[in-house]
Amino acid sequence: MSIRKLALSAAAALALGTGPALSAGGVGEITDFHFSFEGPFGSYDRAQLQRGLQVYTEVCAACHGLQYVPFRTLTQDSGPALSPEAMRAFAAQFEIFDREIDDWRPAEGPDHFPPSQMETAPDLSLMAKARIGFEGPYGLGINQFFRGLGGAEYIASFLLGYDGREEMQAGAMFYYNKAYDGWVSMAPVLWEDGVEYADGTPATMEQQAKDVAAFLMWAAEPGLAxxxxxxxxxxxxxxxxxxxxxxxxxxxxxxxxxxxxxxxxxx
Ligand code: HEC
Missing domain, CATH: 1.20.5 (Single alpha-helices involved in coiled-coils or other helix-helix interfaces)
Incomplete structure:
Protein backbone atom coordinates (compact mmCIF):
# COMPACT_ATOMS: atom_id res chain seq x y z
CA MET A 1 0.00 0.00 0.00
CA SER A 2 1.37 3.38 -0.92
CA ILE A 3 1.97 5.98 1.77
CA ARG A 4 -0.81 8.11 0.27
CA LYS A 5 -3.30 5.28 0.43
CA LEU A 6 -2.23 4.45 3.96
CA ALA A 7 -2.68 8.03 5.06
CA LEU A 8 -6.11 8.11 3.42
CA SER A 9 -7.31 4.98 5.13
CA ALA A 10 -5.96 6.22 8.45
CA ALA A 11 -7.92 9.44 7.96
CA ALA A 12 -11.01 7.44 7.07
CA ALA A 13 -10.54 5.31 10.17
CA LEU A 14 -10.34 8.39 12.35
CA ALA A 15 -13.39 9.95 10.73
CA LEU A 16 -15.37 6.78 11.38
CA GLY A 17 -14.89 7.17 15.08
CA THR A 18 -16.43 10.61 15.37
CA GLY A 19 -20.08 9.81 14.65
CA PRO A 20 -22.58 9.90 17.52
CA ALA A 21 -23.43 6.24 17.20
CA LEU A 22 -21.35 3.53 15.68
CA SER A 23 -21.48 -0.16 15.37
CA ALA A 24 -18.38 -2.16 14.78
CA GLY A 25 -17.18 -5.72 15.17
CA GLY A 26 -18.75 -7.48 18.12
CA VAL A 27 -20.32 -4.50 19.90
CA GLY A 28 -23.71 -3.13 19.04
CA GLU A 29 -24.87 0.46 18.90
CA ILE A 30 -22.91 2.53 21.37
CA THR A 31 -23.75 6.18 21.87
CA ASP A 32 -20.74 8.37 22.45
CA PHE A 33 -22.03 10.13 25.57
CA HIS A 34 -19.89 12.90 26.92
CA PHE A 35 -18.40 12.33 30.37
CA SER A 36 -16.54 14.79 32.57
CA PHE A 37 -13.66 12.32 33.02
CA GLU A 38 -12.75 12.22 29.36
CA GLY A 39 -9.73 13.96 27.89
CA PRO A 40 -6.33 14.66 29.41
CA PHE A 41 -7.73 17.07 32.03
CA GLY A 42 -10.90 15.12 32.76
CA SER A 43 -11.97 14.26 36.29
CA TYR A 44 -15.04 12.78 37.94
CA ASP A 45 -18.03 14.99 38.60
CA ARG A 46 -18.72 14.57 42.30
CA ALA A 47 -22.45 15.36 42.05
CA GLN A 48 -22.81 12.91 39.16
CA LEU A 49 -21.08 10.14 41.12
CA GLN A 50 -23.40 10.76 44.06
CA ARG A 51 -26.41 10.50 41.76
CA GLY A 52 -24.94 7.36 40.19
CA LEU A 53 -24.48 5.85 43.62
CA GLN A 54 -28.15 6.56 44.28
CA VAL A 55 -29.20 4.84 41.05
CA TYR A 56 -26.96 1.86 41.80
CA THR A 57 -28.37 1.57 45.31
CA GLU A 58 -32.03 2.01 44.41
CA VAL A 59 -32.09 0.12 41.12
CA CYS A 60 -29.09 -2.12 40.40
CA ALA A 61 -28.18 -3.40 43.88
CA ALA A 62 -31.31 -5.56 43.96
CA CYS A 63 -29.45 -7.90 41.58
CA HIS A 64 -25.86 -6.72 41.03
CA GLY A 65 -23.04 -6.71 43.58
CA LEU A 66 -20.09 -4.41 43.87
CA GLN A 67 -18.01 -6.73 45.98
CA TYR A 68 -14.56 -5.26 45.27
CA VAL A 69 -15.50 -1.76 46.37
CA PRO A 70 -15.05 -0.89 50.07
CA PHE A 71 -17.62 1.58 51.46
CA ARG A 72 -14.89 3.82 52.87
CA THR A 73 -13.73 4.73 49.33
CA LEU A 74 -17.00 6.67 48.95
CA THR A 75 -15.33 9.44 50.96
CA GLN A 76 -12.56 9.76 48.37
CA ASP A 77 -12.12 13.39 47.41
CA SER A 78 -11.83 12.67 43.68
CA GLY A 79 -14.77 10.25 43.99
CA PRO A 80 -18.30 10.73 45.39
CA ALA A 81 -16.71 12.54 48.38
CA LEU A 82 -19.35 11.62 50.95
CA SER A 83 -18.61 12.89 54.43
CA PRO A 84 -17.41 10.14 56.81
CA GLU A 85 -20.77 10.30 58.65
CA ALA A 86 -22.77 10.06 55.43
CA MET A 87 -20.60 7.15 54.29
CA ARG A 88 -21.12 5.27 57.57
CA ALA A 89 -24.86 5.90 57.45
CA PHE A 90 -24.91 4.67 53.85
CA ALA A 91 -22.93 1.52 54.66
CA ALA A 92 -25.21 0.72 57.58
CA GLN A 93 -28.13 0.18 55.15
CA PHE A 94 -26.38 -3.00 53.97
CA GLU A 95 -26.20 -6.17 55.97
CA ILE A 96 -23.08 -8.25 55.61
CA PHE A 97 -22.21 -11.63 57.00
CA ASP A 98 -19.40 -11.38 59.55
CA ARG A 99 -17.51 -14.65 59.86
CA GLU A 100 -15.97 -13.63 63.17
CA ILE A 101 -19.28 -13.29 64.97
CA ASP A 102 -20.87 -15.85 62.64
CA ASP A 103 -23.83 -13.58 62.09
CA TRP A 104 -25.18 -10.72 59.99
CA ARG A 105 -24.49 -7.14 61.00
CA PRO A 106 -24.83 -3.67 59.42
CA ALA A 107 -21.86 -2.90 57.16
CA GLU A 108 -19.16 -0.44 58.21
CA GLY A 109 -16.55 1.64 56.38
CA PRO A 110 -13.92 -1.06 55.83
CA ASP A 111 -16.50 -3.59 54.59
CA HIS A 112 -17.17 -4.06 50.92
CA PHE A 113 -20.46 -3.69 49.07
CA PRO A 114 -22.28 -7.04 49.02
CA PRO A 115 -21.83 -9.48 46.13
CA SER A 116 -24.58 -10.00 43.54
CA GLN A 117 -27.95 -10.94 45.00
CA MET A 118 -28.97 -12.67 41.80
CA GLU A 119 -26.78 -15.51 40.67
CA THR A 120 -26.89 -14.70 36.97
CA ALA A 121 -26.28 -10.96 37.42
CA PRO A 122 -22.54 -10.22 37.09
CA ASP A 123 -20.71 -8.21 39.72
CA LEU A 124 -20.37 -4.61 38.54
CA SER A 125 -17.12 -3.62 40.33
CA LEU A 126 -15.01 -3.92 37.20
CA MET A 127 -17.73 -3.93 34.56
CA ALA A 128 -16.74 -0.49 33.19
CA LYS A 129 -13.32 -1.88 32.39
CA ALA A 130 -14.50 -5.29 31.25
CA ARG A 131 -16.72 -3.91 28.50
CA ILE A 132 -15.36 -2.06 25.54
CA GLY A 133 -17.60 0.49 23.86
CA PHE A 134 -15.29 1.59 21.11
CA GLU A 135 -13.73 -0.98 18.90
CA GLY A 136 -11.16 0.60 16.59
CA PRO A 137 -11.71 -0.13 12.91
CA TYR A 138 -9.89 -3.30 11.99
CA GLY A 139 -8.97 -3.70 15.64
CA LEU A 140 -6.33 -0.95 15.37
CA GLY A 141 -7.47 0.56 18.65
CA ILE A 142 -7.39 4.07 17.15
CA ASN A 143 -10.70 4.98 18.77
CA GLN A 144 -9.53 3.63 22.08
CA PHE A 145 -6.38 5.66 21.91
CA PHE A 146 -8.29 8.90 21.46
CA ARG A 147 -11.44 8.30 23.44
CA GLY A 148 -10.67 5.58 25.97
CA LEU A 149 -12.20 2.14 26.04
CA GLY A 150 -15.74 3.43 26.27
CA GLY A 151 -16.81 1.24 29.18
CA ALA A 152 -19.04 3.95 30.62
CA GLU A 153 -20.52 4.62 27.18
CA TYR A 154 -21.22 0.92 26.84
CA ILE A 155 -23.01 0.70 30.19
CA ALA A 156 -25.15 3.79 29.52
CA SER A 157 -25.97 2.55 26.00
CA PHE A 158 -26.78 -0.90 27.39
CA LEU A 159 -29.25 0.52 29.91
CA LEU A 160 -30.92 2.57 27.16
CA GLY A 161 -30.51 -0.08 24.48
CA TYR A 162 -33.82 -1.94 24.80
CA ASP A 163 -36.11 -1.78 21.79
CA GLY A 164 -39.09 -3.49 23.39
CA ARG A 165 -38.69 -6.91 21.83
CA GLU A 166 -39.03 -9.77 24.32
CA GLU A 167 -38.96 -13.47 23.79
CA MET A 168 -39.48 -16.56 25.86
CA GLN A 169 -36.54 -18.93 25.40
CA ALA A 170 -36.36 -22.24 27.27
CA GLY A 171 -38.74 -20.97 29.92
CA ALA A 172 -36.90 -17.71 30.58
CA MET A 173 -37.61 -14.22 29.31
CA PHE A 174 -35.05 -12.54 27.07
CA TYR A 175 -34.94 -8.93 25.93
CA TYR A 176 -33.33 -7.57 22.82
CA ASN A 177 -30.59 -5.05 23.52
CA LYS A 178 -29.08 -2.92 20.75
CA ALA A 179 -25.86 -2.13 22.64
CA TYR A 180 -25.30 -5.79 23.44
CA ASP A 181 -26.35 -6.62 19.90
CA GLY A 182 -28.33 -9.62 21.08
CA TRP A 183 -30.74 -11.04 23.62
CA VAL A 184 -30.09 -10.60 27.33
CA SER A 185 -31.85 -11.89 30.41
CA MET A 186 -31.79 -8.50 32.13
CA ALA A 187 -35.08 -6.66 31.67
CA PRO A 188 -35.11 -2.88 31.17
CA VAL A 189 -34.68 -1.34 34.62
CA LEU A 190 -34.73 2.42 34.05
CA TRP A 191 -37.87 4.54 33.82
CA GLU A 192 -38.43 8.27 33.57
CA ASP A 193 -38.31 9.58 37.14
CA GLY A 194 -37.57 6.06 38.37
CA VAL A 195 -35.47 7.66 41.09
CA GLU A 196 -35.91 10.99 42.79
CA TYR A 197 -32.52 12.65 42.86
CA ALA A 198 -31.49 14.14 46.17
CA ASP A 199 -29.90 17.09 44.34
CA GLY A 200 -33.04 17.87 42.33
CA THR A 201 -31.63 16.93 38.91
CA PRO A 202 -34.49 15.80 36.60
CA ALA A 203 -34.22 12.01 36.50
CA THR A 204 -34.65 11.30 32.80
CA MET A 205 -33.70 7.81 31.69
CA GLU A 206 -30.62 9.13 29.95
CA GLN A 207 -29.56 11.07 33.04
CA GLN A 208 -29.87 7.97 35.22
CA ALA A 209 -28.00 5.83 32.69
CA LYS A 210 -25.13 8.30 32.41
CA ASP A 211 -24.93 8.86 36.15
CA VAL A 212 -24.78 5.19 37.06
CA ALA A 213 -22.29 4.57 34.23
CA ALA A 214 -20.03 7.34 35.56
CA PHE A 215 -20.32 5.89 39.05
CA LEU A 216 -19.37 2.42 37.79
CA MET A 217 -16.41 3.91 35.90
CA TRP A 218 -15.24 5.43 39.16
CA ALA A 219 -15.76 2.10 40.96
CA ALA A 220 -13.59 0.33 38.38
CA GLU A 221 -10.99 3.06 38.12
CA PRO A 222 -10.99 5.32 41.20
CA GLY A 223 -7.55 6.75 40.44
CA LEU A 224 -8.30 7.87 36.90
CA ALA A 225 -7.88 11.62 37.43
C1 HEC B 1 -33.69 -7.68 38.14
C2 HEC B 1 -32.29 -7.87 38.22
C3 HEC B 1 -31.38 -6.83 37.61
C4 HEC B 1 -31.37 -5.47 37.84
C5 HEC B 1 -32.28 -4.67 38.75
C6 HEC B 1 -30.28 -4.94 37.07
N1 HEC B 1 -29.67 -5.94 36.38
FE1 HEC B 1 -28.06 -5.75 35.14
N2 HEC B 1 -28.12 -7.74 34.73
C7 HEC B 1 -29.00 -8.65 35.27
C8 HEC B 1 -28.76 -9.94 34.69
C9 HEC B 1 -29.50 -11.22 35.03
C10 HEC B 1 -27.70 -9.79 33.77
C11 HEC B 1 -27.09 -10.83 32.85
C12 HEC B 1 -27.74 -10.67 31.50
C13 HEC B 1 -27.26 -11.66 30.49
O1 HEC B 1 -26.07 -11.93 30.42
O2 HEC B 1 -28.13 -12.16 29.72
C14 HEC B 1 -27.31 -8.39 33.82
C15 HEC B 1 -26.31 -7.83 33.08
C16 HEC B 1 -25.85 -6.53 33.20
C17 HEC B 1 -24.71 -5.98 32.51
C18 HEC B 1 -23.77 -6.73 31.58
C19 HEC B 1 -24.19 -6.68 30.15
C20 HEC B 1 -23.15 -7.38 29.31
O3 HEC B 1 -22.55 -6.71 28.47
O4 HEC B 1 -22.91 -8.57 29.51
C21 HEC B 1 -24.60 -4.68 32.89
C22 HEC B 1 -23.56 -3.67 32.43
C23 HEC B 1 -25.66 -4.42 33.83
N3 HEC B 1 -26.41 -5.56 33.98
C24 HEC B 1 -25.85 -3.21 34.44
C25 HEC B 1 -26.93 -2.95 35.28
C26 HEC B 1 -27.12 -1.65 35.91
C27 HEC B 1 -26.19 -0.46 35.78
C28 HEC B 1 -28.26 -1.75 36.63
C29 HEC B 1 -28.93 -0.66 37.42
C30 HEC B 1 -29.27 0.54 36.69
C31 HEC B 1 -28.78 -3.11 36.46
N4 HEC B 1 -27.93 -3.80 35.64
C32 HEC B 1 -29.92 -3.61 37.06
C33 HEC B 1 -29.98 -8.38 36.20
C34 HEC B 1 -30.29 -7.12 36.68
Whole structure:
Protein backbone atom coordinates (compact mmCIF):
# COMPACT_ATOMS: atom_id res chain seq x y z
CA MET A 1 0.00 0.00 0.00
CA SER A 2 1.37 3.38 -0.92
CA ILE A 3 1.97 5.98 1.77
CA ARG A 4 -0.81 8.11 0.27
CA LYS A 5 -3.30 5.28 0.43
CA LEU A 6 -2.23 4.45 3.96
CA ALA A 7 -2.68 8.03 5.06
CA LEU A 8 -6.11 8.11 3.42
CA SER A 9 -7.31 4.98 5.13
CA ALA A 10 -5.96 6.22 8.45
CA ALA A 11 -7.92 9.44 7.96
CA ALA A 12 -11.01 7.44 7.07
CA ALA A 13 -10.54 5.31 10.17
CA LEU A 14 -10.34 8.39 12.35
CA ALA A 15 -13.39 9.95 10.73
CA LEU A 16 -15.37 6.78 11.38
CA GLY A 17 -14.89 7.17 15.08
CA THR A 18 -16.43 10.61 15.37
CA GLY A 19 -20.08 9.81 14.65
CA PRO A 20 -22.58 9.90 17.52
CA ALA A 21 -23.43 6.24 17.20
CA LEU A 22 -21.35 3.53 15.68
CA SER A 23 -21.48 -0.16 15.37
CA ALA A 24 -18.38 -2.16 14.78
CA GLY A 25 -17.18 -5.72 15.17
CA GLY A 26 -18.75 -7.48 18.12
CA VAL A 27 -20.32 -4.50 19.90
CA GLY A 28 -23.71 -3.13 19.04
CA GLU A 29 -24.87 0.46 18.90
CA ILE A 30 -22.91 2.53 21.37
CA THR A 31 -23.75 6.18 21.87
CA ASP A 32 -20.74 8.37 22.45
CA PHE A 33 -22.03 10.13 25.57
CA HIS A 34 -19.89 12.90 26.92
CA PHE A 35 -18.40 12.33 30.37
CA SER A 36 -16.54 14.79 32.57
CA PHE A 37 -13.66 12.32 33.02
CA GLU A 38 -12.75 12.22 29.36
CA GLY A 39 -9.73 13.96 27.89
CA PRO A 40 -6.33 14.66 29.41
CA PHE A 41 -7.73 17.07 32.03
CA GLY A 42 -10.90 15.12 32.76
CA SER A 43 -11.97 14.26 36.29
CA TYR A 44 -15.04 12.78 37.94
CA ASP A 45 -18.03 14.99 38.60
CA ARG A 46 -18.72 14.57 42.30
CA ALA A 47 -22.45 15.36 42.05
CA GLN A 48 -22.81 12.91 39.16
CA LEU A 49 -21.08 10.14 41.12
CA GLN A 50 -23.40 10.76 44.06
CA ARG A 51 -26.41 10.50 41.76
CA GLY A 52 -24.94 7.36 40.19
CA LEU A 53 -24.48 5.85 43.62
CA GLN A 54 -28.15 6.56 44.28
CA VAL A 55 -29.20 4.84 41.05
CA TYR A 56 -26.96 1.86 41.80
CA THR A 57 -28.37 1.57 45.31
CA GLU A 58 -32.03 2.01 44.41
CA VAL A 59 -32.09 0.12 41.12
CA CYS A 60 -29.09 -2.12 40.40
CA ALA A 61 -28.18 -3.40 43.88
CA ALA A 62 -31.31 -5.56 43.96
CA CYS A 63 -29.45 -7.90 41.58
CA HIS A 64 -25.86 -6.72 41.03
CA GLY A 65 -23.04 -6.71 43.58
CA LEU A 66 -20.09 -4.41 43.87
CA GLN A 67 -18.01 -6.73 45.98
CA TYR A 68 -14.56 -5.26 45.27
CA VAL A 69 -15.50 -1.76 46.37
CA PRO A 70 -15.05 -0.89 50.07
CA PHE A 71 -17.62 1.58 51.46
CA ARG A 72 -14.89 3.82 52.87
CA THR A 73 -13.73 4.73 49.33
CA LEU A 74 -17.00 6.67 48.95
CA THR A 75 -15.33 9.44 50.96
CA GLN A 76 -12.56 9.76 48.37
CA ASP A 77 -12.12 13.39 47.41
CA SER A 78 -11.83 12.67 43.68
CA GLY A 79 -14.77 10.25 43.99
CA PRO A 80 -18.30 10.73 45.39
CA ALA A 81 -16.71 12.54 48.38
CA LEU A 82 -19.35 11.62 50.95
CA SER A 83 -18.61 12.89 54.43
CA PRO A 84 -17.41 10.14 56.81
CA GLU A 85 -20.77 10.30 58.65
CA ALA A 86 -22.77 10.06 55.43
CA MET A 87 -20.60 7.15 54.29
CA ARG A 88 -21.12 5.27 57.57
CA ALA A 89 -24.86 5.90 57.45
CA PHE A 90 -24.91 4.67 53.85
CA ALA A 91 -22.93 1.52 54.66
CA ALA A 92 -25.21 0.72 57.58
CA GLN A 93 -28.13 0.18 55.15
CA PHE A 94 -26.38 -3.00 53.97
CA GLU A 95 -26.20 -6.17 55.97
CA ILE A 96 -23.08 -8.25 55.61
CA PHE A 97 -22.21 -11.63 57.00
CA ASP A 98 -19.40 -11.38 59.55
CA ARG A 99 -17.51 -14.65 59.86
CA GLU A 100 -15.97 -13.63 63.17
CA ILE A 101 -19.28 -13.29 64.97
CA ASP A 102 -20.87 -15.85 62.64
CA ASP A 103 -23.83 -13.58 62.09
CA TRP A 104 -25.18 -10.72 59.99
CA ARG A 105 -24.49 -7.14 61.00
CA PRO A 106 -24.83 -3.67 59.42
CA ALA A 107 -21.86 -2.90 57.16
CA GLU A 108 -19.16 -0.44 58.21
CA GLY A 109 -16.55 1.64 56.38
CA PRO A 110 -13.92 -1.06 55.83
CA ASP A 111 -16.50 -3.59 54.59
CA HIS A 112 -17.17 -4.06 50.92
CA PHE A 113 -20.46 -3.69 49.07
CA PRO A 114 -22.28 -7.04 49.02
CA PRO A 115 -21.83 -9.48 46.13
CA SER A 116 -24.58 -10.00 43.54
CA GLN A 117 -27.95 -10.94 45.00
CA MET A 118 -28.97 -12.67 41.80
CA GLU A 119 -26.78 -15.51 40.67
CA THR A 120 -26.89 -14.70 36.97
CA ALA A 121 -26.28 -10.96 37.42
CA PRO A 122 -22.54 -10.22 37.09
CA ASP A 123 -20.71 -8.21 39.72
CA LEU A 124 -20.37 -4.61 38.54
CA SER A 125 -17.12 -3.62 40.33
CA LEU A 126 -15.01 -3.92 37.20
CA MET A 127 -17.73 -3.93 34.56
CA ALA A 128 -16.74 -0.49 33.19
CA LYS A 129 -13.32 -1.88 32.39
CA ALA A 130 -14.50 -5.29 31.25
CA ARG A 131 -16.72 -3.91 28.50
CA ILE A 132 -15.36 -2.06 25.54
CA GLY A 133 -17.60 0.49 23.86
CA PHE A 134 -15.29 1.59 21.11
CA GLU A 135 -13.73 -0.98 18.90
CA GLY A 136 -11.16 0.60 16.59
CA PRO A 137 -11.71 -0.13 12.91
CA TYR A 138 -9.89 -3.30 11.99
CA GLY A 139 -8.97 -3.70 15.64
CA LEU A 140 -6.33 -0.95 15.37
CA GLY A 141 -7.47 0.56 18.65
CA ILE A 142 -7.39 4.07 17.15
CA ASN A 143 -10.70 4.98 18.77
CA GLN A 144 -9.53 3.63 22.08
CA PHE A 145 -6.38 5.66 21.91
CA PHE A 146 -8.29 8.90 21.46
CA ARG A 147 -11.44 8.30 23.44
CA GLY A 148 -10.67 5.58 25.97
CA LEU A 149 -12.20 2.14 26.04
CA GLY A 150 -15.74 3.43 26.27
CA GLY A 151 -16.81 1.24 29.18
CA ALA A 152 -19.04 3.95 30.62
CA GLU A 153 -20.52 4.62 27.18
CA TYR A 154 -21.22 0.92 26.84
CA ILE A 155 -23.01 0.70 30.19
CA ALA A 156 -25.15 3.79 29.52
CA SER A 157 -25.97 2.55 26.00
CA PHE A 158 -26.78 -0.90 27.39
CA LEU A 159 -29.25 0.52 29.91
CA LEU A 160 -30.92 2.57 27.16
CA GLY A 161 -30.51 -0.08 24.48
CA TYR A 162 -33.82 -1.94 24.80
CA ASP A 163 -36.11 -1.78 21.79
CA GLY A 164 -39.09 -3.49 23.39
CA ARG A 165 -38.69 -6.91 21.83
CA GLU A 166 -39.03 -9.77 24.32
CA GLU A 167 -38.96 -13.47 23.79
CA MET A 168 -39.48 -16.56 25.86
CA GLN A 169 -36.54 -18.93 25.40
CA ALA A 170 -36.36 -22.24 27.27
CA GLY A 171 -38.74 -20.97 29.92
CA ALA A 172 -36.90 -17.71 30.58
CA MET A 173 -37.61 -14.22 29.31
CA PHE A 174 -35.05 -12.54 27.07
CA TYR A 175 -34.94 -8.93 25.93
CA TYR A 176 -33.33 -7.57 22.82
CA ASN A 177 -30.59 -5.05 23.52
CA LYS A 178 -29.08 -2.92 20.75
CA ALA A 179 -25.86 -2.13 22.64
CA TYR A 180 -25.30 -5.79 23.44
CA ASP A 181 -26.35 -6.62 19.90
CA GLY A 182 -28.33 -9.62 21.08
CA TRP A 183 -30.74 -11.04 23.62
CA VAL A 184 -30.09 -10.60 27.33
CA SER A 185 -31.85 -11.89 30.41
CA MET A 186 -31.79 -8.50 32.13
CA ALA A 187 -35.08 -6.66 31.67
CA PRO A 188 -35.11 -2.88 31.17
CA VAL A 189 -34.68 -1.34 34.62
CA LEU A 190 -34.73 2.42 34.05
CA TRP A 191 -37.87 4.54 33.82
CA GLU A 192 -38.43 8.27 33.57
CA ASP A 193 -38.31 9.58 37.14
CA GLY A 194 -37.57 6.06 38.37
CA VAL A 195 -35.47 7.66 41.09
CA GLU A 196 -35.91 10.99 42.79
CA TYR A 197 -32.52 12.65 42.86
CA ALA A 198 -31.49 14.14 46.17
CA ASP A 199 -29.90 17.09 44.34
CA GLY A 200 -33.04 17.87 42.33
CA THR A 201 -31.63 16.93 38.91
CA PRO A 202 -34.49 15.80 36.60
CA ALA A 203 -34.22 12.01 36.50
CA THR A 204 -34.65 11.30 32.80
CA MET A 205 -33.70 7.81 31.69
CA GLU A 206 -30.62 9.13 29.95
CA GLN A 207 -29.56 11.07 33.04
CA GLN A 208 -29.87 7.97 35.22
CA ALA A 209 -28.00 5.83 32.69
CA LYS A 210 -25.13 8.30 32.41
CA ASP A 211 -24.93 8.86 36.15
CA VAL A 212 -24.78 5.19 37.06
CA ALA A 213 -22.29 4.57 34.23
CA ALA A 214 -20.03 7.34 35.56
CA PHE A 215 -20.32 5.89 39.05
CA LEU A 216 -19.37 2.42 37.79
CA MET A 217 -16.41 3.91 35.90
CA TRP A 218 -15.24 5.43 39.16
CA ALA A 219 -15.76 2.10 40.96
CA ALA A 220 -13.59 0.33 38.38
CA GLU A 221 -10.99 3.06 38.12
CA PRO A 222 -10.99 5.32 41.20
CA GLY A 223 -7.55 6.75 40.44
CA LEU A 224 -8.30 7.87 36.90
CA ALA A 225 -7.88 11.62 37.43
CA UNK A 226 -4.68 11.25 39.44
CA UNK A 227 -3.23 8.95 36.82
CA UNK A 228 -4.08 11.37 34.06
CA UNK A 229 -2.49 14.19 35.98
CA UNK A 230 0.77 12.32 36.58
CA UNK A 231 0.75 11.22 32.93
CA UNK A 232 0.41 14.82 31.85
CA UNK A 233 3.21 15.94 34.17
CA UNK A 234 5.34 13.19 32.64
CA UNK A 235 4.62 14.37 29.12
CA UNK A 236 5.42 17.99 30.00
CA UNK A 237 8.61 16.92 31.75
CA UNK A 238 9.75 14.80 28.82
CA UNK A 239 8.97 17.58 26.34
CA UNK A 240 11.05 19.99 28.40
CA UNK A 241 13.87 17.49 28.71
CA UNK A 242 13.80 16.80 24.98
CA UNK A 243 14.01 20.51 24.09
CA UNK A 244 16.86 21.03 26.56
CA UNK A 245 18.73 18.08 25.12
CA UNK A 246 18.18 19.40 21.63
CA UNK A 247 19.50 22.83 22.53
CA UNK A 248 22.46 21.40 24.48
CA UNK A 249 23.29 19.16 21.60
CA UNK A 250 23.23 22.08 19.17
CA UNK A 251 25.39 24.15 21.48
CA UNK A 252 27.90 21.34 22.01
CA UNK A 253 28.45 20.66 18.35
CA UNK A 254 28.27 24.26 17.18
CA UNK A 255 32.08 24.81 17.20
CA UNK A 256 32.67 21.59 15.31
CA UNK A 257 29.99 22.45 12.76
CA UNK A 258 31.32 25.97 12.31
CA UNK A 259 34.84 24.64 11.89
CA UNK A 260 33.60 22.21 9.26
CA UNK A 261 31.73 25.00 7.47
CA UNK A 262 34.89 27.14 7.52
CA UNK A 263 36.87 24.31 5.98
CA UNK A 264 34.46 23.77 3.11
CA UNK A 265 34.51 27.51 2.43
CA UNK A 266 38.30 27.48 2.38
CA UNK A 267 38.46 24.56 0.05
C1 HEC B 1 -33.69 -7.68 38.14
C2 HEC B 1 -32.29 -7.87 38.22
C3 HEC B 1 -31.38 -6.83 37.61
C4 HEC B 1 -31.37 -5.47 37.84
C5 HEC B 1 -32.28 -4.67 38.75
C6 HEC B 1 -30.28 -4.94 37.07
N1 HEC B 1 -29.67 -5.94 36.38
FE1 HEC B 1 -28.06 -5.75 35.14
N2 HEC B 1 -28.12 -7.74 34.73
C7 HEC B 1 -29.00 -8.65 35.27
C8 HEC B 1 -28.76 -9.94 34.69
C9 HEC B 1 -29.50 -11.22 35.03
C10 HEC B 1 -27.70 -9.79 33.77
C11 HEC B 1 -27.09 -10.83 32.85
C12 HEC B 1 -27.74 -10.67 31.50
C13 HEC B 1 -27.26 -11.66 30.49
O1 HEC B 1 -26.07 -11.93 30.42
O2 HEC B 1 -28.13 -12.16 29.72
C14 HEC B 1 -27.31 -8.39 33.82
C15 HEC B 1 -26.31 -7.83 33.08
C16 HEC B 1 -25.85 -6.53 33.20
C17 HEC B 1 -24.71 -5.98 32.51
C18 HEC B 1 -23.77 -6.73 31.58
C19 HEC B 1 -24.19 -6.68 30.15
C20 HEC B 1 -23.15 -7.38 29.31
O3 HEC B 1 -22.55 -6.71 28.47
O4 HEC B 1 -22.91 -8.57 29.51
C21 HEC B 1 -24.60 -4.68 32.89
C22 HEC B 1 -23.56 -3.67 32.43
C23 HEC B 1 -25.66 -4.42 33.83
N3 HEC B 1 -26.41 -5.56 33.98
C24 HEC B 1 -25.85 -3.21 34.44
C25 HEC B 1 -26.93 -2.95 35.28
C26 HEC B 1 -27.12 -1.65 35.91
C27 HEC B 1 -26.19 -0.46 35.78
C28 HEC B 1 -28.26 -1.75 36.63
C29 HEC B 1 -28.93 -0.66 37.42
C30 HEC B 1 -29.27 0.54 36.69
C31 HEC B 1 -28.78 -3.11 36.46
N4 HEC B 1 -27.93 -3.80 35.64
C32 HEC B 1 -29.92 -3.61 37.06
C33 HEC B 1 -29.98 -8.38 36.20
C34 HEC B 1 -30.29 -7.12 36.68
Missing amino acids: ERKRSGLVGVIFLTLLASLLYLTNKRLWAPVKNAAKGKTKDA
